[in-house]
Amino acid sequence: MPIKSRPIYPGLKLDQRARRHLVAAEGEGALAVLAIFEGKGDAAASATIVYTPGGSAGEDHAEKLADLKPDALHVMPSQETAIVRLNGLLGNAAMGTRLYAAGVEGFIGKVIASGLEHGVDHQSIYTEHCGSLARRVQCVHCKGMTENVTATPFTCSHCGLNLFVRDHYSRRLAAFQGVVVDCETPGELPEIEELYR
Amino acid sequence: MTIQFKKETFRDDFTFSNSPEAIRRFPFPFDKDQYMYAVNIEQHMPGPEKSPYEFPIDIDEHYVAEMEDRALVLKQDPLRCQSLPHMITAEWDLVELLMESMAKNYPEHFQLTRDGDRWHWVNQPLGIDQRFTFGDTATLPCPPMEYITRQCQGDFNLLDQRHDNLWMDAGIVTTQADWSLDFDIGMNFMEWHAPVPIAHDLGVFDRALKFLLNLQQGRPVRRLNWTMTINPRLDTSPENYHKWGIDRTTVTPENVGNKVHLRVELQALWRLPRSNAIVFSIRAYLIKMEELVTIPKWARRFHRVLRDLPPELADYKGLTRYRETTVDWLSKYDDGAPTSPGFFPD
Amino acid sequence: MSGGVEIPVRVSRVEQATATVKRFSLEAVSGEPLPLYSAGSHVVVTMAAPDRKIKNPYSLIDRAPDGSTYRIGVLRTRDSRGGSAFMHERVEVGTELSITMPVNLFPIVRTGRKHILVAGGIGVTPIYAMAEELRRQNLPFELHYAMRDAASGAFADELVARHGDKVRLYRDDAQEIIAVDRILWRQPLGTHLYVCGPEGMIDAILAGGREAGWPDENLHSERFMAHVSGEPFSVRLAKAGVTTEVRPDQSLLEAIEEAGVDAPYLCRGGACGQCETAVLEADGELMHHDHFLTEEEHASGKKIMTCVSRLKGRELVLDL
Numbered sequence: 016m017p018i019k020s021r022p023i024y025p026g027l028k029l030d031q032r033a034r035r036h037l038v039a040a041e042g043e044g045a046l047a048v049l050a051i052f053e054g055k056g057d058a059a060a061s062a063t064i065v066y067t068p069g070g071s072a073g074e075d076h077a078e079k080l081a082d083l084k085p086d087a088l089h090v091m092p093s094q095e096t097a098i099v100r101l102n103g104l105l106g107n108a109a110m111g112t113r114l115y116a117a118g119v120e121g122f123i124g125k126v127i128a129s130g131l132e133h134g135v136d137h138q139s140i141y142t143e144h145c146g147s148l149a150r151r152v153q154c155v156h157c158k159g160m161t162e163n164v165t166a167t168p169f170t171c172s173h174c175g176l177n178l179f180v181r182d183h184y185s186r187r188l189a190a191f192q193g194v195v196v197d198c199e200t201p202g203e204l205p206e207i208e209e210l211y212r
Numbered sequence: 213m214t215i216q217f218k219k220e221t222f223r224d225d226f227t228f229s230n231s232p233e234a235i236r237r238f239p240f241p242f243d244k245d246q247y248m249y250a251v252n253i254e255q256h257m258p259g260p261e262k263s264p265y266e267f268p269i270d271i272d273e274h275y276v277a278e279m280e281d282r283a284l285v286l287k288q289d290p291l292r293c294q295s296l297p298h299m300i301t302a303e304w305d306l307v308e309l310l311m312e313s314m315a316k317n318y319p320e321h322f323q324l325t326r327d328g329d330r331w332h333w334v335n336q337p338l339g340i341d342q343r344f345t346f347g348d349t350a351t352l353p354c355p356p357m358e359y360i361t362r363q364c365q366g367d368f369n370l371l372d373q374r375h376d377n378l379w380m381d382a383g384i385v386t387t388q389a390d391w392s393l394d395f396d397i398g399m400n401f402m403e404w405h406a407p408v409p410i411a412h413d414l415g416v417f418d419r420a421l422k423f424l425l426n427l428q429q430g431r432p433v434r435r436l437n438w439t440m441t442i443n444p445r446l447d448t449s450p451e452n453y454h455k456w457g458i459d460r461t462t463v464t465p466e467n468v469g470n471k472v473h474l475r476v477e478l479q480a481l482w483r484l485p486r487s488n489a490i491v492f493s494i495r496a497y498l499i500k501m502e503e504l505v506t507i508p509k510w511a512r513r514f515h516r517v518l519r520d521l522p523p524e525l526a527d528y529k530g531l532t533r534y535r536e537t538t539v540d541w542l543s544k545y546d547d548g549a550p551t552s553p554g555f556f557p558d
Numbered sequence: 559m560s561g562g563v564e565i566p567v568r569v570s571r572v573e574q575a576t577a578t579v580k581r582f583s584l585e586a587v588s589g590e591p592l593p594l595y596s597a598g599s600h601v602v603v604t605m606a607a608p609d610r611k612i613k614n615p616y617s618l619i620d621r622a623p624d625g626s627t628y629r630i631g632v633l634r635t636r637d638s639r640g641g642s643a644f645m646h647e648r649v650e651v652g653t654e655l656s657i658t659m660p661v662n663l664f665p666i667v668r669t670g671r672k673h674i675l676v677a678g679g680i681g682v683t684p685i686y687a688m689a690e691e692l693r694r695q696n697l698p699f700e701l702h703y704a705m706r707d708a709a710s711g712a713f714a715d716e717l718v719a720r721h722g723d724k725v726r727l728y729r730d731d732a733q734e735i736i737a738v739d740r741i742l743w744r745q746p747l748g749t750h751l752y753v754c755g756p757e758g759m760i761d762a763i764l765a766g767g768r769e770a771g772w773p774d775e776n777l778h779s780e781r782f783m784a785h786v787s788g789e790p791f792s793v794r795l796a797k798a799g800v801t802t803e804v805r806p807d808q809s810l811l812e813a814i815e816e817a818g819v820d821a822p823y824l825c826r827g828g829a830c831g832q833c834e835t836a837v838l839e840a841d842g843e844l845m846h847h848d849h850f851l852t853e854e855e856h857a858s859g860k861k862i863m864t865c866v867s868r869l870k871g872r873e874l875v876l877d878l
Binding site: 298299301372373374375422425426428429430431485486487488 | 562563593594595596598599658659660661662665667668669695775824830831832
Binding site: 033035108109113134135136138 | 669742744745746747748749771772773775776
């Protein structure tokens with residue numbers, strides 16, 4: 016059953032009417048970008064792509080992205096640096112610019128948060144989830160973020176509590192909610208389930 | 213009518229209790245012997261005298277103690293009060309709604325004098341005397357929503373209306389039933405209700421949203437919701453769940469009467485004039501099982517409701533661990549006699 | 559009352575703004591201040607015509623600082639089934655009317671960074687209020703106002719006086735047209751556009767916005783639903799056990815009200831969804847004119863918005 020608070024990522028779609036395309040891709044997200052610009056030289060010529068090969072990809076797609084001949088391609092070493100670059104580009108962008116995000120969920124979430132900060136409504140951002148299903152989880156108790164959570168329960172990387180991953184997603188935090196699992200039964204943990212590979 | 217404010221606590225030694233008058237006016241939420249979700253929204257019209265519905269904003273004997281508890285929560289966790297920048301107009305709308313209502317209905321405790329934008333607010337129970345300029349945040353000691361809600365019982369959320377949805381973009385939440393404002397702020401109506409089981413499939417939230425989008429100024433609405441809490445703890449937040457969750461394991465047949473509480477939320481919604489936002493207030497009322505059974509009708513009915521509650525609802529409300537013990541204890545007060553329809557005591 | 563709280567008002571001033579537009583100042587009969595409201599709101603005005611009650615929605619232009627009056631602007635339309643003609647011919651200083659509480663179906667998006675207001679003709683009334691609110695909050699905006707000719711610009715002078723060079727006027731007779739692509743060029747991210755005016759103009763501006771690559775989330779409009787008259791038909795209200803005729807000059811909702819049945823409504827313009835009613839039987843074709851139901855819902859034949867839609871045929875049976 017879909018999670019009501021979790022965003023739906025319908026897949027990238029080229030908005031032919033956009034004046035500019037601002038594309039953020041992580042890891043396997045590059046494949047989704049390649050797919051929408053395939054054979055669309057005009058659109059690619061007005062695209063700025065920010066790409067980080069990222070943890071979820073076995074392969075670096077930078078060369079193939081360069082072959083699209085985008086207006087600009089920024090290959091960044093990490094999600095964090097990609098977001099910093101994206102923020103710089105958003106700061107100078109005008110209406111008519113369409114924002115795209117593809118990659119792991121945590122990365123998409125950060126792109127949406129950047130868009131929001133610059134006045135872009137999250138509903139107008141095209142998104143595609145590629146690669147790992149790992150979740151970014153915020154501990155509701157200490158507010159610390161743990162990246163790449165693949166199992167529940169897991170141990171908070173900040174406060175050390177055993178957290179259960181609740182099916183509740185915050186767009187603003189780009190994270191699921193982690194809640195302590197064993198406080199009613201100290202020391203008794205449910206079996207660990209690998210759910211989000 | 214002067215209210216005698218009680219000195220009591222909602223933490224540590226838990227000295228909270230209800231006077232006999234407070235028990236009789238408790239907003240008991242079941243009008244039948246079983247419970248299921250419904251869009252149970254009704255006009256928030258003045259109700260019977262002395263009931264919690266008599267006035268738009270209900271102030272009761274727990275006022276001062278609740279405000280002290282809120283101050284403690286905010287001191288430990290400032291993220292319980294947050295407001296996104298575009299909500300400032302709605303914050304001022306809320307100041308007007310609460311001050312006007314409190315001053316009009318409890319003039320012996322609160323007074324408001326308005327001279328254009330120059331306002332003078334006196335809150336006697338909390339010893340506050342404040343002159344400020346309405347609309348000028350710099351003239352209050354803290355932002356407007358925080359200022360007034362530190363002086364009013366109940367949690368408050370401000371919902372912005374755009375794109376045919378409602379967005380929880382501001383709030384103060386210190387007496388909640390296990391949900392986090394810090395996590396939910398910025399979510400729309402469907403998103404923040406995501407963890408609620410069953411109701412989505414019944415279409416409850418679709419209908420409620422459609423109704424609320426057309427909520428009119430001057431026509432506030434209300435509904436009741438309920439859960440249960442071990443010990444009279446107002447701050448049952450997920451943030452502190454690792455501290456209070458253990459309480460659920462402490463219920464024994466001997467202490468049910470004093471430890472197990474029915475927690476009722478009187479939720480009310482108003483359309484605000486300047487901002488077109490909606491204020492969503494959630495006022496929690498607590499009653500101990502031994503206080504509840506002093507009303508024979510409520511004792512019988514609550515026994516039946518709790519006994520027959522669907523398991524997924526019991527789980528969601530966090531009652532599973534102590535439900536059976538509580539049902540057993542309540543069964544002593546249920547002779548099987550029929551109950552009269554409606555909420556109020558016989 | 560199904561439309562909510564009603565406020566009895568008296569007309570305190572009538573201005574002939576142009577040959578076809580009158581502005582009315584309304585004050586509460588009780589002498590109490592009128593409620594505050596957010597820009598973009600409208601009220602439904604009830605007029606007591608000799609033979610019937612007419613209810614029309616009008617956007618609020620402004621409210622006196624002390625709350626003593628609201629102003630509305632009314633265009634006299636040729637095909638009016640009575641509302642605007644009544645306001646123009648029968649309403650004068652001292653006339654008593656009744657209004658609903660303000661309702662806002664055309665709000666300013668408060669998360670927006672900048673706001674572009676576009677008005678055509680009488681569509682300027684909510685836009686006027688929005689400009690005023692944006693000015694008060696010191697938020698960036700532009701206002702583009704198209705009119706037939708200089709004499710038809712019911713609010714042009716006031717707007718220019720209040721907002722100076724933020725206002726651009728366009729006169730049809732001087733072949734001045736709103737060049738959407740130029741206006742929307744290089745607007746900062748987070749800009750929202752609001753348009754109110756004749757149907758054709760709204761469509762053109764919105765199409766221009768999409769053409770400029772603007773997402774739907776940033777394009778907003780309010781359509782002044784001209785009343786759609788049509789052929790007469792009969793309506794049976796199943797629960798009330800009442801059958802009545804809907805005249806050509808009357809809406810379905812008005813006929814229901816005239817039959818003494820208290821049916822729900824809010825905007826009376828096909829936008830808010832409050833008057834959605836289940837159709838039990840329809841001997842004929844449903845003529846949907848609302849902006850609320852989806853195309854699938856229109857096609858299903860199961861629902862109708864009584865304020866603007868009607869039947870082309872013999873008899874309609876409603877779950878009322």
